[in-house]
Amino acid sequence: MPLQRTGQDRRKPRARASSGNPTLTDVAARAGVSLATASRVLNDSARRVGQDHRERVLRAARELNYRTDLSAQAMARGTAPVLALLVSTIDDPYFSAIAEGVAASAHDHGVIVTIAITARDSARELTSVRTIRGQRPRAILVCGSRIEGNPHTGELLAELRQFTEAGGRALFLSQPVGGVGAVRPDNATGARELGAAVADRGYRRAAVVTGAASLATVAERTEGLRRGLASRGGEITVVASDTFDRAGGYRATRRLVESGRIADVDVLCAGNDFMAVGAMTALRDGGIDPGRDIAVTGFNDIATAADVTPQLTTVHFPLAEIGRRAADLALDATAPHTGDICVPGQVLLRASCPPAAGTRPPGGAAGRRP
Amino acid sequence: MPLQRTGQDRRKPRARASSGNPTLTDVAARAGVSLATASRVLNDSARRVGQDHRERVLRAARELNYRTDLSAQAMARGTAPVLALLVSTIDDPYFSAIAEGVAASAHDHGVIVTIAITARDSARELTSVRTIRGQRPRAILVCGSRIEGNPHTGELLAELRQFTEAGGRALFLSQPVGGVGAVRPDNATGARELGAAVADRGYRRAAVVTGAASLATVAERTEGLRRGLASRGGEITVVASDTFDRAGGYRATRRLVESGRIADVDVLCAGNDFMAVGAMTALRDGGIDPGRDIAVTGFNDIATAADVTPQLTTVHFPLAEIGRRAADLALDATAPHTGDICVPGQVLLRASCPPAAGTRPPGGAAGRRP
DNA sequence: AGAACGTGGGATAGCGCTTTCCCGTTTCGG
């Protein structure tokens, strides 16, 4: 009968090329206390620890320059001090302002921020959520306009749902879908108010230069403008562009100018400030002076809006505030938020939309910085 | 004698309010294979696995919608698929452009990005690095001008050094300090070239409106401008402002105008584009027409630079590219980079700096978008 | 034919931490 090992035999300890970071065990050893005590001190747990021991642990940790391994902590605790933020791109003042607010809140909550760029690609948005979920974050914030008829929406929702069922918090910083909850700029109302304000300045026929109608944000703003102008007897013509950016604004406006249809409108309402800036350039290239020959409006109030000439009339949203609020909501201990919080914007009438010729100037300049 | 438990007794399994996520054990069980096999399949390890087993594992994982717990994986592997980026603020096109590049590279490397905002506060920068280090990331990228005489620099370097000794990669996206290595815009050369270009357009007396001289970036740009102008017989006057932003540019310029010293210069070189925009506003407020009465230049080529009137002359840097390169370098397996890579910029002469009166126009417009 | 391999699979030590148990001391109330 062959010699049978007992199964309780000793293995050679793994030769892990140890990362070289001091561990809690090192700290405990140096302080001459147990692992448990060291842990309790460093996490100021509910369990009280004697003064001597406390100080020795603290000193040992300082001397070793100990840093808790967050992964290990996450494993033991079952949750990581992480908040994940998904944005279309970070290189856009709209998203970076939101990100700034999110980061501020996370910092206050002692939570780390993980950021994922989705590049306005819903497939990538989905894979990002999947990867991120592996981090077992406390919350996932998804930022970026929802898209109507998006084939990945179902899977995204499933992913988010499974996440929340496992105890995480998910929130959209855009149109809410499938009961997930949202905090977002109130595009509809903002646009309506802008439309009304434009009409009050004497404009009646607006060209709405914007992105693809499948973008929920575009749809909301367009409809808002329509209603706002309609409330004063005005009307809109929609000019959709392929992209929702500066170049898109330029191209669409260019077409409008070249086709001569520009003569039919007295105000050009762009889908966002970038498009407005592009539109103004296209107008000038067509020999039309924005702010004089035609009024122009944007949306969002990016920093540039106040720096271009003429200063751009737009709708301001407290984006950082929105980001902060969303993060606060996601990180706070109370019941998960599943409602739809629409944060109001503020119409900023500036030089690009002066009182129309033949209209009594209502007086009052606005928006000059600093 | 009281009944003595043996010490080998059975404990009640911890009643962890389990996070509810399916684990690899669940997958293995459902597939009817061992944990080891499941792991091998899901990580396509070197060890081959039979076709049957492979498929069953894959199917089980799919059915359970299994997501690897990255913390657990990080623990077992000893390293987390994470890259950390520290920026002063994300709500600034300079940093967000860099962040965009970093994120792109990280995505290509299958690595998650963690972002920390330091709010231009070196104390917070330090604590951020300390926290981040707990994540055991593969690399830490520190972005934001170094500050001369900063009291926290020593500790920051110590932290970074310990990190690299433990196998991590650290890189500055600014001036390198203490042998840490850097990838950054070549401010010095860019500024020198800008100074020379300005001089070539016929300007000789420049006011350099910029931030605190203790900011290394400010010092580099100022010195570059000085040398560039000096090479053509020009000279500079430094006007330092408290802040390195739009408002700082406005205030400093305002003082210059009110004191009358503005009459002594023919070009105003701002420390960055924001300051330049603020400066232009201050000039106008003082009845001086930027681009006509005086030339103005900026630095960085933020999007706004091409949208203001007159279009701003500036130095363009491929910021996203810089971010991407830094991340690539930090994530690539080869030897750690400890050198100082200076990425060149490109002078963009635009309308804010036309050929000076009495100078032969060298011809050629530039920088019109799109 | 027997030994030496090659293969694919399973069992199982950790990874660094938290937290539950358990136990010896004190401190009290009755």
Place this chain on the structure above:
DNA sequence: CCGAAACGGGAAAGCGCTATCCCACGTTCT
């Protein structure tokens, strides 16, 4: 005074993975 409760400390069981061993089978050499 004595039993009960409070207190502070330590041992150790996991958390969900990875990777190392070990083993049971074929295969392929001599």
